[in-house]
Each structure stands twice: as structure tokens, then as C-alpha cells.
Amino acid sequence: MHLKALLCLLVACYESAASLNTENATQKDFPPLLLISFDGFRADYLKKYSFPNLQKFFSAGVLIDHLTNVFVTKTFPNHYSLATGLYAESHGILASHMFDPVTKKKFSLEDDTDPFWWNEATPIWVSVQKWGYKSAAAMWPGTDVMIQNHTSTNFMKYDSKVSFRERLGNITTWMTEDNSVKFAALYWEEPDHTGHIFGPENTTEMTRALKEVDDDVGFMMEHLNNSGLWGKINVIITSDHGMVQCSKDRLIKLDQCISRSSYTLVDLTPVAALVPINDATDLYKNLSNCHPHMKAYLKDAVPDKLHYRNNERIQPIILVADEGWTIVQNGSLPRLGDHGYDNSLSSMHPFLAANGPAFRKGYRMETINSVDLYPLMCHLLGIPEMPNNGSFSHIRCTLVSEKCTDLAVVVGIVIGVFIVLTTLTFLFRLMKNRDPSSSRPFARLELQEDDDDDDPLLE
Numbered sequence: 001m002h003l004k005a006l007l008c009l010l011v012a013c014y015e016s017a018a019s020l021n022t023e024n025a026t027q028k029d030f031p032p033l034l035l036i037s038f039d040g041f042r043a044d045y046l047k048k049y050s051f052p053n054l055q056k057f058f059s060a061g062v063l064i065d066h067l068t069n070v071f072v073t074k075t076f077p078n079h080y081s082l083a084t085g086l087y088a089e090s091h092g093i094l095a096s097h098m099f100d101p102v103t104k105k106k107f108s109l110e111d112d113t114d115p116f117w118w119n120e121a122t123p124i125w126v127s128v129q130k131w132g133y134k135s136a137a138a139m140w141p142g143t144d145v146m147i148q149n150h151t152s153t154n155f156m157k158y159d160s161k162v163s164f165r166e167r168l169g170n171i172t173t174w175m176t177e178d179n180s181v182k183f184a185a186l187y188w189e190e191p192d193h194t195g196h197i198f199g200p201e202n203t204t205e206m207t208r209a210l211k212e213v214d215d216d217v218g219f220m221m222e223h224l225n226n227s228g229l230w231g232k233i234n235v236i237i238t239s240d241h242g243m244v245q246c247s248k249d250r251l252i253k254l255d256q257c258i259s260r261s262s263y264t265l266v267d268l269t270p271v272a273a274l275v276p277i278n279d280a281t282d283l284y285k286n287l288s289n290c291h292p293h294m295k296a297y298l299k300d301a302v303p304d305k306l307h308y309r310n311n312e313r314i315q316p317i318i319l320v321a322d323e324g325w326t327i328v329q330n331g332s333l334p335r336l337g338d339h340g341y342d343n344s345l346s347s348m349h350p351f352l353a354a355n356g357p358a359f360r361k362g363y364r365m366e367t368i369n370s371v372d373l374y375p376l377m378c379h380l381l382g383i384p385e386m387p388n389n390g391s392f393s394h395i396r397c398t399l400v401s402e403k404c405t406d407l408a409v410v411v412g413i414v415i416g417v418f419i420v421l422t423t424l425t426f427l428f429r430l431m432k433n434r435d436p437s438s439s440r441p442f443a444r445l446e447l448q449e450d451d452d453d454d455d456p457l458l459e
């Protein structure tokens, strides 16, 4: 009972200290923030390959081993989730290919600049501008789109031929020439590109691609240092999703189950989106028994955990392939590596590392949700959060200002102290019981010492 009371007291102190620290943090200065995404950087690459520069970056900062990202685990939905803190069903960028049933508009990675698709959410670069600051972006998805009548203040039109170093050069120029640039975002296509072509199990190619990524991290640190920004700005390196090996032996062929004349295909693999031409129930019945490694859902029955139901752009039938399986209509394997699968799969998870004045040094966490990054970034920039699915409390211990003690350690110490005290009490009582003199009342003992000869009862 005493232990329980003590624990409650400690938890209460812990929570009140946390809220106090949060209030204090809002009164501080807010250094600029640079957010970098290396597309398709699967979390466990960090364990399997060598990253001397990245290691240097997070050894003096923060490393979060893996992020549970959002479904579908594709590039555009996840980059928009990082920037808004919302699940795909709430921000509206639901897949690489979309169809809007009301306007009949279509979205693809090659045709993505219609604000219609992006306006359901407010990305952080738009919020930054609404609060009187400026932003800079190098090809981060959406930053060149007029979202709520704003592109990023500075931005680059997407061009895959522009090198990482040139993108970084533009970002640092914008940041150093104008100190009202408070938020910058940089997107880079590797290691996603190599992962798709060769598959993540091709260690020769992945070693080469990941060494280039690590070299770019090294260049970034050196370049920020030469620009006078290193140590003065906060830098976060993360990614949108992981990557898994596919195989020609793991193909799911829709033509073997349904007729092409019975549906319109909006998106294909590993999450397919179908619009039935006639009756959805019949089509669904055929698809639900189509392949043991593919799950079929009517839109209303998509599991809650995927947060992929409440949006008009989610099509009436959704098919989800198991890890490493590829859905085709009747073709051959399109690529050796892919992503997009269930976001609970660790192969789909990216990592996060951070370094800068706001972050602890040498701090490590196992996991957060990728939507938790948005409230952290708002906190770092001192701007209010828009409604979102993330939680600052999940990630706040990465910050120097938060002074949070690991609750598990505190509980461990309390339990340890309790065990020691209980053991000592027990031993003391045991020794006392074994000592025959201790059976005498203390008062009588005193009596014995003070007035031994005169007391007949002690004889």
C-alpha cells in the first residue's frame, strides 16, 4: 500500500514537472529548423550497414530507432504526414495515384500540383508563413504547390537530376541570407531509388547507395559548419518508409480472379484501389477469395488501425498484399524492392535522428509514431499546432528543455529502495527475536541498569 502511494506521488510529480517544463520552453528563442528526408531509408539499414557520418550526427544528438509511419507506406502520403501530423485519411494525400469521385479529377506523381489534393491540411511550411516567418524547400513533396494560396516562400521545382549538394546549397543560401527563414525541408531520392531497382537484399548495391547517403550526411554537416549554421540550427534527418524484397515468385494476378471489364483500376500495388463498374459485392466476393497473400476490404471494413477509411478519395474496394508480395493485373514483376504495405511491418519503418541546440546529446529512443514529429516541430518553432494525430508527449524527452527523468528508472529505484528497506526490517526483527534479552520490556531493562540491586523482580 505504501509502495502504491509512493508511486502515485512520483508519477504526479513527474507529470507536473513535465507540464512546467513545457510552459518554460515556449518562452525561449526558436532557432531555425532543417528537416531532411532520405527517401526509403529502412530503419534496420542502420544496424546492417556502416554510417560513420550519420553515427557522428546522432551520437551528439538523438536517435529514434524506428518510426511507425502511416498507411499506405508510400512516399507522398508519408511526407505529407510528417509535415502535418495527420493520417492519410485526414490530410487527403492517400496514395501515389488517386481519383476523386466527385470532381472526376486524377492525381499522379507526375501530375501533383493541383491544390485541390493538398488543401485538406495545413503543412508546417504554410503555418510558419502564416505566423510571419519564411520557409525554404528543396523538392519536399507539396512545397511547390499553392496550398491555401501559399507555396513555400523559397522552393525548387521538382527535378530528379539536381544533386543533393545543389539542393542543400540552395537551402543554406536561403537560410543564411534571410534570418526570417525559420523552417527548411530537403528531399533526396536515395536510398529509395536503389532499393526499388535492386531490392534491399542486394547488399552490394545497397552498400554503394547507403555509402553515398552517408557521404551526403557528412557533406551536410561540413557545409552547415562552413555556412556558420552548424550548432545554431536544429537538424532532423528522417525518412518516409522502408523497403522490402519482392520476387517474381510472389505475384498476385488479378486477371485470374476478376474481369478487367468489371472495375476501374485507380492504384495497383502493394495496395490496390478499385472502383467497381457495377455491383461492389460480387467483385469483392471474387477478390476476397483470390489469393491467400492478399486481403480484400470493402471501404467501410478497412481496419481501424490503418486509419484509411474516412475520405471520399478512398475507393470502394481496397486490396492489401502481404509483405513482399506484388499485385499485378497479369504482368511480370515491376520492381525488386517495394513499399506501401501495412504500416505495422518493421520493414516499412524509417528512423529519425536529430542534432542541434534543442536536442539532448547521446539520447536514444526505441520508437515513436511519425505523426508525432509535427507537434515536435511546432514546439521547436514556437508556433501553435493545427489539429493533428500526433502527440508531443511521445517525443518531448528528446529535448534538453524538457528535463524529463525516465519514469521506468524512477519506478525501478523506488522498487529497489522498497525491497532493501523491507529486507532490512525483516532481518532486524529476526535478530531481535533470536536475542533472549530482547524479550524483556525496554522499561524493565532500564530499571535493571538504574536500580539493579534494589529490584527483587529481576533476581
Ligand SMILES: [Zn+2]
Binding pocket: 039, 040, 074, 075, 076, 192, 240, 241
Ligand atoms: Zn518514398
